[in-house]
Amino acid sequence: xxxxxxxxTMILTxxxxxxxxxxxxxxxxxxxxxESMDDKDDxxxxxxxxxxxxxxxxxxxxxxxxxxxxxxxxxxxxxxxLAKSLKAFDASNYSDNEQSELKDIIEDAxxxxxHIGESDIKHQREHFKxxxxxxxxxxxxxxxxxxxxxxxxxxxxxxxxxLSTKEEVRNPYYGSQMLKCGKVQREIN
Amino acid sequence: MKVLKIxxxxxxxxxxxxxxxxxxxxxxxxxxxxxxxxxxxxxSEIENQLMQSCYDxxxxxxxxxxxxxxxxxxxxxxDHIKEGKAELNFNEWDNYSDRRKKSKLRSIIKQxxxxxxxxxxxxxxxxxxxxxxxxxxxxxxxxxxLKDDLE
Numbered sequence: 001x002x003x004x005x006x007x008x009t010m011i012l013t014x015x016x017x018x019x020x021x022x023x024x025x026x027x028x029x030x031x032x033x034x035e036s037m038d039d040k041d042d043x044x045x046x047x048x049x050x051x052x053x054x055x056x057x058x059x060x061x062x063x064x065x066x067x068x069x070x071x072x073x074x075x076x077x078x079x080x081x082l083a084k085s086l087k088a089f090d091a092s093n094y095s096d097n098e099q100s101e102l103k104d105i106i107e108d109a110x111x112x113x114x115h116i117g118e119s120d121i122k123h124q125r126e127h128f129k130x131x132x133x134x135x136x137x138x139x140x141x142x143x144x145x146x147x148x149x150x151x152x153x154x155x156x157x158x159x160x161x162x163l164s165t166k167e168e169v170r171n172p173y174y175g176s177q178m179l180k181c182g183k184v185q186r187e188i189n
Numbered sequence: 190m191k192v193l194k195i196x197x198x199x200x201x202x203x204x205x206x207x208x209x210x211x212x213x214x215x216x217x218x219x220x221x222x223x224x225x226x227x228x229x230x231x232x233s234e235i236e237n238q239l240m241q242s243c244y245d246x247x248x249x250x251x252x253x254x255x256x257x258x259x260x261x262x263x264x265x266x267x268d269h270i271k272e273g274k275a276e277l278n279f280n281e282w283d284n285y286s287d288r289r290k291k292s293k294l295r296s297i298i299k300q301x302x303x304x305x306x307x308x309x310x311x312x313x314x315x316x317x318x319x320x321x322x323x324x325x326x327x328x329x330x331x332x333x334x335l336k337d338d339l340e
Contacts, residue, residue, distance in 0.1 A: 104289070107286075108292050126299060
């Protein structure tokens with residue numbers, strides 16, 4: 001008898017939970033939608049497309065700084081932020097060829113950003129390497145208003161590059177361990 | 190003592206109830222043309238290794254162990270397989286672009302090298318899924334060649 005009652009309670013609680021979840025999810029997605037529409041209006045740039053690429057770049061640089069500072073927790077947070085910006089990217093203004101290339105880049109980058117959102121710092125840096133390649137390839141297509149420096153550290157994983165807005169080298173792969181390892185190998189813009 | 194007894198009954202009751210919760214089975218009897226082994230014409234000894242150590246969670250077909258019929262083990266497995274397939278599905282290999290193939294190969298190599306994969310919770314029961322040093326080297330070499338070909 002008590003088993004039966006327990007079973008009933010369990011089933012009830014389970015269905016209640018599901019109901020709550022749906023309710024909670026609905027207004028959130030509305031909010032998100034609202035936000036992205038607001039963004040569109042607020043953006044000062046004439047070309048909305050570039051604005052989304054710039055948002056990705058900004059998130060990338062914040063993430064890079066967290067890795068430079070050996071801040072695993074912050075990098076997790078920023079990895080998830082970056083993943084959101086990547087998902088919001090819209091390639092429809094580009095040519096067919098560029099679109100398929102961008103779609104591919106964004107998919108790959110999103111996966112790496114999501115992993116950074118849940119990994120220890122060693123893994124974060126491994127993913128950041130490929131992410132950097134993805135973002136560099138993205139910028140080659142979308143362009144940017146910023147002046148960028150492609151920097152290169154010959155020691156990390158057989159030689160690894162990343163992007164920075166500053167000329168002076170702050171190494172995201174080693175952080176405080178070897179902060180200044182690397183050199184500028186290319187200037188963009 | 191009485192409290193213990195009640196707790197034991199509740200636990201038992203819960204265990205019985207959860208047996209009636211259904212799970213999705215990951216089973217498919219055909220291998221798609223996009224499969225890793227087919228696309229890359231993988232040599233048979235590497236193929237055997239992949240089937241034994243990877244395909245249960247990284248393809249559309251799992252060879253289920255007996256305890257998969259019992260909850261909560263079934264939930265645990267379902268979760269792992271879902272996650273595993275989202276990360277890497279060997280059956281879908283050729284649907285990945287070259288960029289993503291490279292990314293996946295990199296992760297495959299890193300995780301086998303470091304011993305993260307196959308998962309300890311998997312090899313605990315599937316003892317034959319553990320790579321010997323020789324097998325590990327062979328699989329890693331094969332993956333590295335594939336990756337270099339994509340560069």
